[in-house]
Amino acid sequence: MRHWLMKSEPEAFSIDDLERVGTEPWNGVRNYQARNFMRDGMRPGDGVLFYHSNCAVPGVVGVAEVASEAYPDPTQFEQASPYFDPRARPDAPRWMLVDVRFKRKLARTIRLAELRAQPRLEGFALLQRGSRLSVLPVTRGQWDLILALENQPRGLP
DNA sequence: GCCAACGTTGGC
DNA sequence: GCCAACGTTGGC
Numbered sequence: 001m002r003h004w005l006m007k008s009e010p011e012a013f014s015i016d017d018l019e020r021v022g023t024e025p026w027n028g029v030r031n032y033q034a035r036n037f038m039r040d041g042m043r044p045g046d047g048v049l050f051y052h053s054n055c056a057v058p059g060v061v062g063v064a065e066v067a068s069e070a071y072p073d074p075t076q077f078e079q080a081s082p083y084f085d086p087r088a089r090p091d092a093p094r095w096m097l098v099d100v101r102f103k104r105k106l107a108r109t110i111r112l113a114e115l116r117a118q119p120r121l122e123g124f125a126l127l128q129r130g131s132r133l134s135v136l137p138v139t140r141g142q143w144d145l146i147l148a149l150e151n152q153p154r155g156l157p
Numbered sequence: 158g159c160c161a162a163c164g165t166t167g168g169c
Numbered sequence: 170g171c172c173a174a175c176g177t178t179g180g181c
Contacts, residue, residue, distance in 0.1 A: 009167090053168085054166075132167070132176085
C-alpha cells in the first residue's frame, strides 16, 4: 500500500464535509503531475493524509483512503462546471480522478509550521520551495512520522 | 523551441 | 490583501 497527501481548501471542501458524505469523487484536479499520481500511482486502499490549504491554520487534519481506481473526471465535460475543459472529449478524456473515503479526523491539526520544523521531513514534497501540487506522494516513513506527531502535546510555538 | 505574459496557488 | 513561485499559453 502506498501513501499520499491531498490538499483541499476547507471553505470549498473540508474534512468535516468528507466525514459527512463519506466518499467523494476528487474532481477538479487540473494539473498533469497530480493527475498522473492519481492515474498511475493510486490503488484502492492507499492511505491519504487530508490537508487543509489556503486557510488560517494550514495542516494535516485527517486520514482518508483511496476508494476507487482512477476514472475520467466528469466535470471536464460539463459546460456549466468551473472545471469544464473544452479540449476534453469523452473518447479522449484529459483529466482523471479517484474516489476518496473518510477514515478519521486527527485529534489535532498537524500544522504546516510544525511539519517544517521536523528535520526528518526534509525532502517531503509538501515542503519543497514553491510546491503547489495538490496531490503528492508520502513515503511510509513520512506517514509514520507525521501521524506520530498527532499524539504529542503540541509541536511548535 | 523560446520566452514573455498571464493566471493560479497558497503561505503569510 | 500581498506577493513569490509556478504552470500554461501563444506569438514569433
